[in-house]
Amino acid sequence: MSSIKPQKTHKIIDQKIEFLVPGMELARDACTSDGKILASESTIISKALIKNLQNWDIDKVSIIAEITANPITDPNIQKFMNSYNQSVTTVQKTFEDIRQTQEVPIETFTNTADDIVENISATGNAIDQLYNLPQCDDYTFRHSVNVSAIAALIATWLKFPPESVSAIALAGLLHDVGKSQLPTEILNKSHRLAPKDYELYKTHTTLGYDLVSKIPNMAQSVLSGILDHHEREDGNGYPNKLTSEDIHPYAKIIAVADLFDESLTINCDTPGALSPYSSLDKLRQDIYSIDAKTCITFTENMMNFLSGNLVALTNGEQARVVFVNKDKPSNSIVQQFDGNVIDLSETDDICIHYIIR
Known part of the structure; x- marks a missing residue:
């Protein structure tokens, strides 16, 4: 029987100049602060180039890192990853439809959320596999699925009943549905938004709430999870500057899942997105603006995967x-x-x- 060979993939990372090694390959142009190109994309790094970058006081450059990883052989993990990819595809198509119709096909989202809960529950270490996948393509859709999965895990760890776990997964899947109503040029920007654009971006919470509230008999808890996931314990969130006692428990869970996943994937187009370890560091730093119990429960359980x-x-x-x-x-x-x-x-x-x- 033939052995299973490791698979080689590539990842773009930021590398500090002092840690560069000759033979590494530039992933993007190395430029000075005023835009002068010192070395172009795909250049193989040499000792002379390292010295030149140091002379120009360049702090770091983007390189292509080769990653050798063993193929997934656990059938439960493979099932989870197949379901995950299908969920991303479903969310992408559905978001595009909502942009045109302003109608949310709740049955599609409910079924997708139920699949996420079923597979995340059956595969304990599947969450560890999420962040070995390419996360940069179709960011909004992958982010929605990631938040749904993470929120379901948090709810399970907090001992919520199964019906609440499913509702939280649904709210997580729909938390950014309001972005379907925003201009695509705002969603596709990889750099910090201008103040005017950021104010428009923040309306995605109310836009999402308005879309989903049209659905007959939609649970208020799900609606609150969508509307309030950017509210913060100290009252510095949006859209209503709520403080801790007024923020729904579902929204507190989604806030933690959202922050964790966002810090891992939001900077894909500008390399250097955080690792899960650094993302947990950041959550710990934000503990006074997010729900402490939710944050601690999540970080301590995540450590088992890391x-x-x-x-x-x-x-x-x-x-x-x-x-x-x-x-x-x-x-x-x-x-x-x-x-x-x-x-x-x-x-x-x-x-x-x-x-x-």
């Missing part, structure tokens, strides 16, 4: 995570291939960059 991963460090080396740092996951304890164990919390300039597998 131990044992093969990761790339910011110095370009690879290591295995042997213990996840509860206070700052990106500074966990790792073991290199030569057996050397490094406590990243004791280093000033090295942390986990991204997951290899």
